[in-house]
Amino acid sequence: MTKSGIHGEAPTLDQARRQVEHYGLDADPQAVLVAVRLISAGARVGRAAEAHFARFGLSTGRYRLLADLEDHGGEKSPSRLAADLDVSRATVTGLLDGLEREGLVARRPSAEDGRGTVAILTARGAQRLRDMAPEHFGRLEAMVGGLSVAERTVFLDLLARVVRGSEALADG
Numbered sequence: 001m002t003k004s005g006i007h008g009e010a011p012t013l014d015q016a017r018r019q020v021e022h023y024g025l026d027a028d029p030q031a032v033l034v035a036v037r038l039i040s041a042g043a044r045v046g047r048a049a050e051a052h053f054a055r056f057g058l059s060t061g062r063y064r065l066l067a068d069l070e071d072h073g074g075e076k077s078p079s080r081l082a083a084d085l086d087v088s089r090a091t092v093t094g095l096l097d098g099l100e101r102e103g104l105v106a107r108r109p110s111a112e113d114g115r116g117t118v119a120i121l122t123a124r125g126a127q128r129l130r131d132m133a134p135e136h137f138g139r140l141e142a143m144v145g146g147l148s149v150a151e152r153t154v155f156l157d158l159l160a161r162v163v164r165g166s167e168a169l170a171d172g
Helices: 013-022 029-054 060-071 078-085 089-101 123-143 149-165
Strands: 105-109 117-121
Touching (some): 013 029, 029 060, 029 123, 060 089, 060 105, 060 117, 060 123, 078 089, 078 117
Antiparallel strands (some): 105 117
16 A cells, blocks of 8 residues: 555555455554555655755755744754754754754854753844745645635644554554
């Protein structure tokens, strides 16, 4: 069930049933189908997001880091960024290195921990976020424009529950 159809309509429920039966499993084919389509949709949205952020010279990760800094007064420790963005400290270091080379962030010693550093959103980084905001938020709104307010409310609830359930994939 790896086939990716137009508009996320493949695989089908019949394909999921056949695979569950083929392996002699007692799994709910509809649940399997929902999970497979969600994984496929996530990959598709991820690719679209990367293309979107590339228009602004960013990646999804770099944007998330800049936006998180902006949301927290423009300053945060790398370890706090890693925890809040749910990525490794090494990932944050790599993102900061690239953003620092472009002048979008800077690092300085931490006032609280002399051994540590903090990342700071520069004026140039804040300007990049301001410049991209109209197009960025317009495209985000358009992405879910086919959903009513009520449907978006339900979707947010369902999405939160699925995200909590995603631990089932990762648990060893």
